[in-house]
Amino acid sequence: xxxxxxxxxxxxxxxxxxxxxxxxxxxxxxxxxxxxxxxxxxxxxxxxxxxxxxxxxxxxxxxxxxxxxxxxxxxxxxxxxxxxxxxxxxxxxxxxxxxxxxxxxxxxxxxxxxxxxxxxxxxxxxxxxxxxxxxxxxxxxxxxxxxxxxxxxxxxxxx
Amino acid sequence: xxxxxxxxxxxxxxxxxxxxxxxxxxxxxxxxxxxxxxxxxxxxxxxxxxxxxxxxxxxxxxxxxxxxxxxxxxxxxxxxxxxxxxxxxxxxxxxxxxxxxxxxxxxxxxxxxxxxxxxxxxxxxxxxxxxxxxxxxxxxxxxxxxxxxxxxxxxxxxxxxxxxxxxxxxxxxxxxxxxxxxxxxxxxxxxxxxxxxxxxxxxxxxxxxxxxxxxxxxxxxxxxxxxxxxxxxxxxxxxxxxxxxxxxxxxxxxxxxxxxxxxxxxxxxxxxxxxxxxxxxxxxxxxxxxxxxxxxxxxxxxxxxxxxxxxxxxxxxxxxxxxxxxxxxxxxxxxxxxxxxxxxxxxxxxxxxxxxxxxxxxxxxxxxxxxxxxxxxxxxxxxxxxxxxxxxxxxxxxxxxxxxxxxxxxxxxxxxxxxxxxxxxxxxxxxxxxxxxxxxxxxxxxxxxxxxxxxxxxxxxxxxxxxxxxxxxxxxxxxxxxxxxxxxxxxxxxxxxxxxxxxxxxxxxxxxxxxxxxxxxxxxxxxxxxxxxxxxxxxxxxxxxxxxxxxxxxxxxxxxxxxxxxxxxxxxxxxxxxxxxxxxxxxxxxxxxxxxxxxxxxxxxxxxxxxxxxxxxxxxxxxxxxxxxxxxxxxxxxxxxxxxxxxxxxxxxxxxxxxxxxxxxxxxxxxxxxxxxxxxxxxxxxxxxxxxxxxxxxxxxxxxxxxxxxxxxxxxxxxxxxxxxxxxxxxxxxxxxxxxxxxxxxxxxxxxxxxxxxx
Numbered sequence: 001x002x003x004x005x006x007x008x009x010x011x012x013x014x015x016x017x018x019x020x021x022x023x024x025x026x027x028x029x030x031x032x033x034x035x036x037x038x039x040x041x042x043x044x045x046x047x048x049x050x051x052x053x054x055x056x057x058x059x060x061x062x063x064x065x066x067x068x069x070x071x072x073x074x075x076x077x078x079x080x081x082x083x084x085x086x087x088x089x090x091x092x093x094x095x096x097x098x099x100x101x102x103x104x105x106x107x108x109x110x111x112x113x114x115x116x117x118x119x120x121x122x123x124x125x126x127x128x129x130x131x132x133x134x135x136x137x138x139x140x141x142x143x144x145x146x147x148x149x150x151x152x153x154x155x156x157x158x159x
Numbered sequence: 160x161x162x163x164x165x166x167x168x169x170x171x172x173x174x175x176x177x178x179x180x181x182x183x184x185x186x187x188x189x190x191x192x193x194x195x196x197x198x199x200x201x202x203x204x205x206x207x208x209x210x211x212x213x214x215x216x217x218x219x220x221x222x223x224x225x226x227x228x229x230x231x232x233x234x235x236x237x238x239x240x241x242x243x244x245x246x247x248x249x250x251x252x253x254x255x256x257x258x259x260x261x262x263x264x265x266x267x268x269x270x271x272x273x274x275x276x277x278x279x280x281x282x283x284x285x286x287x288x289x290x291x292x293x294x295x296x297x298x299x300x301x302x303x304x305x306x307x308x309x310x311x312x313x314x315x316x317x318x319x320x321x322x323x324x325x326x327x328x329x330x331x332x333x334x335x336x337x338x339x340x341x342x343x344x345x346x347x348x349x350x351x352x353x354x355x356x357x358x359x360x361x362x363x364x365x366x367x368x369x370x371x372x373x374x375x376x377x378x379x380x381x382x383x384x385x386x387x388x389x390x391x392x393x394x395x396x397x398x399x400x401x402x403x404x405x406x407x408x409x410x411x412x413x414x415x416x417x418x419x420x421x422x423x424x425x426x427x428x429x430x431x432x433x434x435x436x437x438x439x440x441x442x443x444x445x446x447x448x449x450x451x452x453x454x455x456x457x458x459x460x461x462x463x464x465x466x467x468x469x470x471x472x473x474x475x476x477x478x479x480x481x482x483x484x485x486x487x488x489x490x491x492x493x494x495x496x497x498x499x500x501x502x503x504x505x506x507x508x509x510x511x512x513x514x515x516x517x518x519x520x521x522x523x524x525x526x527x528x529x530x531x532x533x534x535x536x537x538x539x540x541x542x543x544x545x546x547x548x549x550x551x552x553x554x555x556x557x558x559x560x561x562x563x564x565x566x567x568x569x570x571x572x573x574x575x576x577x578x579x580x581x582x583x584x585x586x587x588x589x590x591x592x593x594x595x596x597x598x599x600x601x602x603x604x605x606x607x608x609x610x611x612x613x614x615x616x617x618x619x620x621x622x623x624x625x626x627x628x629x630x631x632x633x634x635x636x637x638x639x640x641x642x643x644x645x646x647x648x649x650x651x652x653x654x655x656x657x658x659x660x661x662x663x664x665x666x667x668x669x670x671x672x673x674x675x676x677x678x679x680x681x682x683x684x685x686x687x688x689x690x691x692x693x694x695x696x697x698x699x700x701x702x703x704x705x706x707x708x709x710x711x712x713x714x715x716x717x718x719x720x721x722x723x724x725x726x727x728x729x730x731x732x733x734x735x736x737x738x739x740x741x742x743x744x745x746x747x748x749x750x751x752x753x754x755x756x757x758x759x760x761x762x763x764x765x766x767x768x769x770x771x772x773x774x775x776x777x778x779x780x781x782x783x784x785x786x787x788x789x790x791x792x793x794x795x796x797x798x799x800x801x802x803x804x805x806x807x808x809x810x811x812x813x814x815x816x817x818x819x820x821x822x823x824x825x826x827x828x829x830x831x832x833x834x835x836x837x838x839x840x841x842x843x844x845x846x847x848x849x850x851x852x853x854x855x856x857x858x859x860x861x862x863x864x865x866x867x868x869x870x871x872x873x874x875x876x877x878x879x880x881x882x883x884x885x886x887x888x889x890x891x892x893x894x895x896x897x898x899x900x901x902x903x904x905x906x907x908x909x910x911x912x913x914x915x916x917x918x
Binding site for chain 2: 031038044090095100101129137140157
């Protein structure tokens, strides 16, 4: 079946089964490899994209459910001010180790900062705990979010 | 070829050099691979053959590692696979330093799988730094020398009058300069210098090594560019899944292949025979197992077809095994005499009988999976008896050999392209997924990308082996440890311990207690096991350093000072053999040094802590690194554990190559250990793994990750690696902190919070 979805501002028509998850439409039909497959059950956040600005797990989002909503992926997130700042902070803080989960982390962080420009540590925990980093770069993810927000990057949860 | 043995730990000058012909003469280090499994690796001082363009014209390659274009852009090849440990940045930094170029003009690229040119190329054992630090300095220095020689020839001056500024050669008397970009074509025609005599920088003049340097792939990572194995596309590629028997070693007898072939998008469905006649896994997975392959137009279609797949399995003998059964057998074996004594000194029995105070404790740790975020995958294209492979692998050479064996083709017919890996942790030392992809491509007659789903990845891992330790210790009237015994109940594969399930004769406190015995008994295992980040150490540290803590408390001593006292005076202990090449001594001074420093940095013994909050310490030496760690943890009345903070002090020699990468590795390793302790367990039931995804196998999450404060104790020793050694001590340090908070000793992992409820 044919679906027209809007990805990073561009309409894309794809011919797939309606229950195909958005993740696999992005990766294997539209050849946008930035969104990652981790668990297939919405448990790890590696596939996170924005749908109308909301952080959404694309691995459990059927393409038929997207309609005309605006989809933003890691390939397009840098066009917003917040997204660009988050990407820059990620590079300056040198967050990645393997880097595999970081697209999802950046998407979750951008959604957080877009709705909450000055998050507390608790806000960061709440918004980011659905995104797993197996390399455990959490210390730097926290610092990079604060840096992108223009907040002091020191960890204020010190023992 | 035979070669000389040289130390792995960066004895500064290697004996290799460049022959008269200008072609590199290789020296070899014969090494057991980090992976275990008795694999032999050639070790070369690599990459000094001069690259020649077509027709013998000089190219812009100074050697196999370095290419400089006229605009001054320096491309440096990163020899080892990047799995998140940072070597794609750190190894080129070493070359760039000695080449003396400007890091902002450096581009890096992943080396091809070519051990003839680059020496052993693998990601394991935290060995990239100790194996490559000295040789890669020489590679960079040799190229710098060639550039200076080219400038001297251009100016008709003696080379002694030349030096370098970043990216250019300077004629000292006149101040004239020529850029590397301009000099490169001529430099490529210069005979490489003798590595034995090539001048290296004084480390105090380093401009790149020791500087906070961001990962070279960061710009691609933050913008979602294809980088990883899973991102590979080749023309005409189809997508494959591969279903193996849920019971280890089982085989498909028949399957509803006709139904599967009729499903949307499915192109092929077939049974793949395993490469081993018994179908039984032999420890670490390197070979092709029996299973059912489905190849479809898209991966989603292939994966969805699995829902309809019905297979009749021959489950085989492992179907009778379970975690409960292993525990029962271990308890039984512990009653008897050990099968094998690994280390003995003095009279343990007599000393225990005469001790003032005797302690006895049993420790257990479970199977643990690797679960890297990027599931196992490989893209393979088989045609005309040759196969091309794109794989996120930690050991490309071994993969090439195993694929060749599996397909029955000569190794040169297998080309392996190394991609970035979405985490490794030891899982990608195996090459089962490469063999599967290659065979499926051959049988389907098409290029395929094989991708495991998460269930398959978790249930067909090779696991950190579980283990059982039955300890006894004897103290004299002063609380001094005089007798120590461990009866380790582990698993066997044939007559030998299963992969990564061994215990060495140098396990602390062996050699530091007058009467000591380390012994083991084994029970057979049908579950594959293998190296997980800091193999053996990640488990042994927990058991031994927790029991040492019990001993210190029983002695009425401060647990940190007790450890320092156990090490005694400054001494070097030479192990009987090194795991990789000649042995490297264990230094009690370095061990005590990190313990003393973590005492100071953490405020050990001086902090006022609230009720049910405690601090614990542990020390462990692995992968040539000395690590002492303190954890502060709080335990709620209901038993929930909160890790407040971790302090890490590490001694990995004289030089941190990339402080950013080093800090990231250490923080990540400490948190990785906390994740293991808090919630990771693979259980076996009827020969199969119970857990299937991140809902029943717990990875650490943001809200559980405490601050990790890291300090490096710089000592005049060769630089060593950091991917692993920070992990082992954090597990017992956490358990010891929980003991300090609650008085409850955690003799079983993962931590059972129900047992920590306040009475």
